Amino acid sequence: MTVCILVSPLEASDPTPTDGRLQVVDPGSPQVSVLDLGVTRGDGVFEVLGVVGGHAQAVDAHLSRLQNSAMMLDLPAPDLEAVRAAVLQVVALSEPVPEMLVKIVLTRGVEDAEPAAATCWVIGLPAGDHEEERRRGVSVVLLDRGYPHDISSRAPWLLTGAKTLSYAVNKAALREAARRGADDVVFTSSDGYVLEGPTSTLLARFGTRIWTPAIAQGLLPGTTQAAAFEFFATQGLSTSEVLLRSGQLADADALWLASSVRMLAPVRSVDGWEVPVDQELTAAANAFLLGRVE
Ligand SMILES: Cc1ncc(COP(=O)(O)O)c(C=O)c1O
Known part of the structure; x- marks a missing residue:
């Protein structure tokens, strides 16, 4: 089963504890608004990391690149610890397989929303066979x-x-x-x-x-x-x-x-x-x- 976690609210400045920001959702049902700028404009950033033997690889490097990409797009600084917790939780909740991937998506959020809030989700997916x-x-x-x-x-x-x-x-x-x-x-x-x-x-x-x-x-x-x-x-x-x-x-x-x-x-x-x-x-x-x- 595919595991998906919404991370919200995402801004690094939000005082909500990390646990309260992660919500496991059904990836088969709609989670993202049709007004989300990630969908309508491709306005956002993402990361894909490998998971081998249940171990997420190079998490720090991917988080730091996510932060850098977000900065280049003038997106609000994401709470990297919340994203890291979501990555680890997706891996922990996924069926153990030799290799899988985890995708992190961060968008500018719903157009004209007040207050503006980024959208972020983390999803585990099959890795395919690259042998x-x-x-x-x-x-x-x-x-x-x-x-x-x-x-x-x-x-x-x-x-x-x-x-x-x-x-x-x-x-x-x-x-x-x-x-x-x-x-x-x-x-x-x-x-x-x-x-x-x-x-x-x-x-x-x-x-x-x-x-x-x-x-x-x-x-x-x-x-x-x-x-x-x-x-x-x-x-x-x-x-x-x-x-x-x-x-x-x-x-x-x-x-x-x-x-x-x-x-x-x-x-x-x-x-x-x-x-x-x-x-x-x-x-x-x-x-x-x-x-x-x-
Ligand atoms: C344009 C581009 N260059 C390089 C890479 C390789 O990056 P990484 O080794 O961190 O997966 C990617 C990964 O998707 C990419 O999209």
């Missing part, structure tokens, strides 16, 4: 995101780098990949830099160096990428954020897409040309990522 992608890898296409790589400083109102509810573009890119016979996407900037996937961070190995495109290019800071960097450091590999030209990908010794829940999916081809897959390193990295209990 095949973790092992065999994914084919990707490069798609132009249409912005130069310095867009976030030139036009911060575009909210690049925030995990907003407006993921229609990301979904459209994935459909375009499917039309081209590929599994996934790596966005490029209009001036030729490699960015990120619609739901993942790109990692590249060049010899003993592991690189990821710099988040200053308006990218979402990946929690999985951060944890993967910890793993690669234990393997004696150096890690850094860089500006990477799309032409450089052809020289990579390995590429991965990193994301919560799926973890590291090796890239086996880009626009039809083959990329080497390092099965051993990938399996070790995924074992590390799945085994995290921080």
Whole structure:
């Protein structure tokens, strides 16, 4: 059974004790108003975190990114302890399964409501089976995101780098990949830099160096990428954020897409040309990522 918890009131300034803010609701019945700005405008933010063996992963990292996304949208500061309690309660009330995911949604709330109040819910969902992608890898296409790589400083109102509810573009890119016979996407900037996937961070190995495109290019800071960097450091590999030209990908010794829940999916081809897959390193990295209990 799917478990859903409404968190309300959500503002960090509200004195209501955390217990009084969480309400377990039926996810199959209506919970959100048709006037909610998250529904009508995609005006809100979200997070998705993996749960492995009943343990919610990287909760602090996801909460801090939720807070940052909320700040970028000028949403009221959410009570992170109430959200954390909801995440843990969703996991505790869910049927024990090897892997699941928890989604946190935070919207600007009902339009013109007095007083204004954010809407927030936390829901546990099945994780799907990602074994095949973790092992065999994914084919990707490069798609132009249409912005130069310095867009976030030139036009911060575009909210690049925030995990907003407006993921229609990301979904459209994935459909375009499917039309081209590929599994996934790596966005490029209009001036030729490699960015990120619609739901993942790109990692590249060049010899003993592991690189990821710099988040200053308006990218979402990946929690999985951060944890993967910890793993690669234990393997004696150096890690850094860089500006990477799309032409450089052809020289990579390995590429991965990193994301919560799926973890590291090796890239086996880009626009039809083959990329080497390092099965051993990938399996070790995924074992590390799945085994995290921080
Ligand atoms: C645009 C984007 N980049 C990167 C990621 C990977 O982030 P994480 O590893 O924290 O799941 C996501 C996750 O959905 C994403 O949507």
